[in-house]
Amino acid sequence: MTDSHVSTHDAAPDARNDDIRIYVNGEIVHRDEAQVSVYDSGFLLGDGIWEGLRLYDGHIPFLDAHLDRLYEAALYLDLDIGKTRADLTQAIWDTLDANGMTTDVHIRLMVTRGRKKKPFQHPHLSIYGPTIVIIAEHSKPDDSVIERGISLFTVPHHRGLPLTQDAKLNSHSKLNCIIALNHAVRAGADEALMLDPFGFVNTTNACNFFIVRGGAVWTSTGDYCMNGITRQKVIDLCMTLDIPVFERNYSLVDTYGADEAFLTGTFGAQTPVFMIDGRVIGGGKAGPVFHRIRAAYKKLVDEERS
Incomplete structure (x- = not known):
């Protein structure tokens, strides 16, 4: 730890x-x-x-x-x-x-x-x-995290079915995510990677999760996670930038072999992931697709202000 x-x-x-x-x-x-x-x-x-x-x-x-x-x-x-x-x-x-x-x-x-x-x-x-x-x-995000990256650990606590508590609700009931984060921190990671009820990669305890494979961006179907505002903006930007983007089921096999991985959220916008379950992702540095999306997102925020 x-x-x-x-x-x-x-x-x-x-x-x-x-x-x-x-x-x-x-x-x-x-x-x-x-x-x-x-x-x-x-x-x-x-x-x-x-x-x-x-x-x-x-x-x-x-x-x-x-x-x-x-x-x-x-x-x-x-x-x-x-x-x-x-x-x-x-x-x-x-x-x-x-x-x-x-x-x-x-x-x-x-x-x-x-x-x-x-x-x-x-x-x-x-x-x-x-x-x-x-x-x-x-509160200004610490941009040094772009150079340091985030490490994730896959936890046994998953995002549940809507018939228990719909993960799309941004509710005060966050205990499932807190338990997941504690598990990841005890394993020496920064945040928890959580699977859906069927074992597909879903989200982290606090942010939406993306991978890049062969120049294409993948994220979960969104059925079992908070559908973040920043998540949707990234999907929309990929379409605008002609970056192939897929909301799909994918496994840890796909994740470990990813060229890049990153998180999205309102506070940090986009944050690169350098390690998952002890495996280095993307050579331990933020990749070109990440940087392209982050620059486009910053431009989008600036345009919103004008």
Whole structure:
């Protein structure tokens, strides 16, 4: 087991975060005063949904797509957010303005079913809801991870069928992913590579996973993983760039023999993978397809801002 690990969420410490102000149910207060009840559905049961957003140069890329996913999840969960999209968007900007934030910010938007009357499971006990919290932190991704890469370890914990808990839900119930990550860290890796219920390569505990073989980009079918906004943008970019891209079932045999591998997520955008289960991928460096996609994604984000 190694002493230190790389993460797709690595960022340099920023002292400004010691005094940030947080949105809690309509009030924006200092982080030391931000409180949620111990009776809250999210605390008691993980009964909530969330989105991770980025602020780049005064703009939040793909905000509409994130809100689409949030409201779709709320509909599925019978969770009344209690705010229109316009109102929720304004709350995000109010939080950013209260902190004087303009760029290199990570935003965590969380909605739970709210405070319960009693500490039990039934949704009808959540009579004081919903609870909405927005945490915005100064957080710039550590670009040195492009040179260091990420190592993965395939864990026995898989992403389950939708009839148990649909992995497409960005829910507060992340215990399956946390257990998977702990398993990988104990094996000396940075993150966990998770399979689907049939043994095909699926995703990691925190990000979507891609490989490159013969110049073509492969990712999972998306049936058993969070269909990330960045994941879809990469698929769309591949089509624009005439890079063959496939959403398909594939195994560890295909993965170990890949020319390149990388992860996608809102915070780190694209992160190269250099090792999987002790096997070096792509000579232990970021490959040409990765760099081409990363450059195109950066351009896309810049165009969103204009």
